[in-house]
Amino acid sequence: MKGFGLEQKMRVIKSAKKMQAVSMALKRQGKTIGFVPTMGYLHQGHLSLVRRARKISDIVVVSIFVNPAQFGPKEDLNRYPRDLKGDLAQLKPLGVDYVFFPSVKDMYPEGYQTFVEVEKLSQGLCGDFRPGHFRGVATVVAKLFNIVHPDVAVFGEKDYQQLKVIEQMTKDLNFRIKIIGAKTIREKDGLAMSSRNSYLSKEEREQARALSQALFLAREQVKAGERHADKLIQTARRMLEKIPKLRIEYIEIRDSEKLEPVKIIDKPCQMLMAVWIGKTRLIDNLRICPQNKRKG
Numbered sequence: 001m002k003g004f005g006l007e008q009k010m011r012v013i014k015s016a017k018k019m020q021a022v023s024m025a026l027k028r029q030g031k032t033i034g035f036v037p038t039m040g041y042l043h044q045g046h047l048s049l050v051r052r053a054r055k056i057s058d059i060v061v062v063s064i065f066v067n068p069a070q071f072g073p074k075e076d077l078n079r080y081p082r083d084l085k086g087d088l089a090q091l092k093p094l095g096v097d098y099v100f101f102p103s104v105k106d107m108y109p110e111g112y113q114t115f116v117e118v119e120k121l122s123q124g125l126c127g128d129f130r131p132g133h134f135r136g137v138a139t140v141v142a143k144l145f146n147i148v149h150p151d152v153a154v155f156g157e158k159d160y161q162q163l164k165v166i167e168q169m170t171k172d173l174n175f176r177i178k179i180i181g182a183k184t185i186r187e188k189d190g191l192a193m194s195s196r197n198s199y200l201s202k203e204e205r206e207q208a209r210a211l212s213q214a215l216f217l218a219r220e221q222v223k224a225g226e227r228h229a230d231k232l233i234q235t236a237r238r239m240l241e242k243i244p245k246l247r248i249e250y251i252e253i254r255d256s257e258k259l260e261p262v263k264i265i266d267k268p269c270q271m272l273m274a275v276w277i278g279k280t281r282l283i284d285n286l287r288i289c290p291q292n293k294r295k296g
Contacts, residue, residue, distance in 0.1 A: 012099045023149040028165045031058040035150030040064040041081040045185035045193035049154040063100040070136030115139045118165045138169045158184040160285045192284045199280040207243045214239045215286035222288045229253040229264045248273040
């Protein structure tokens with residue numbers, strides 16, 4: 001079908017039915033579709049996912065949708081930053097073919113009542129503090145997969161528990177989609193890039209560096225021979241507790257694959273944390289591995 005190739009300009013599609021029709025037409029042509037779902041207000045972390053999809057796909061689709069189903073009643077849905085014009089300006093030079101920008105009404109029409117829940121992996125960590133969050137994530141991603149029909153989908157490792165939930169959902173529901181986890185992109189001082197960083201005051205932004213500093217310190221301690229998870233957590237906790245206005249939600253070390261709690265670091269593990277700095281919730285994580293076993 002003419003007009004669905006790389007030669008065309010980036011198109012914005014707002015209708016789920018139209019996006020689905022375009023995707024199916026592309027599939028009939030034998031095109032591979034790479035997909036990057038986002039909530040917009042894009043930064044270099046998002047753009048790195050788009051570049052990854054561009055390298056391995058004929059067609060790249062980026063969705064921009066602030067998903068209300070993953071926000072709790074007291075969370076920042078209305079406050080969440082939005083800048084469609086700025087997002088499109090950043091995506092166009094990267095060779096994005098389609099931007100899917102649906103409305104809430106299109107994604108969740110009146111009478112909507114179906115949700116997807118990944119039970120075990122959604123428990124603990126952020127799942128304990130954001131009830132229903134991963135149900136909302138799994139639901140919207142499943143819907144987007146059915147609309148976009150991608151061959152590959154790229155997600156950032158900064159939201160590590162989310163990545164594992166999506167990997168499990170994709171496997172359990174027999175989606176024929178390859179999930180790619182892309183490394184966390186950080187600012188020069190180590191802070192993981194996040195749309196919510198825009199909430200931070202200058203003082204809070206300075207304090208936020210402590211998250212990555214605590215994580216990289218733990219990695220160095222493991223390299224030096226420390227194997228006890230509780231000692232690594234205690235060191236990180238003491239470090240963060242010195243920061244004014246910072247409140248720790250959790251610091252944990254889990255197995256990198258199944259996210260099961262570990263006591264001894266004898267395989268690749270993930271150190272994960274969530275903290276509040278002022279009124280802003282930030283998350284971060286880092287792979288920590290015994291010497292000679294580190295995979296990334």
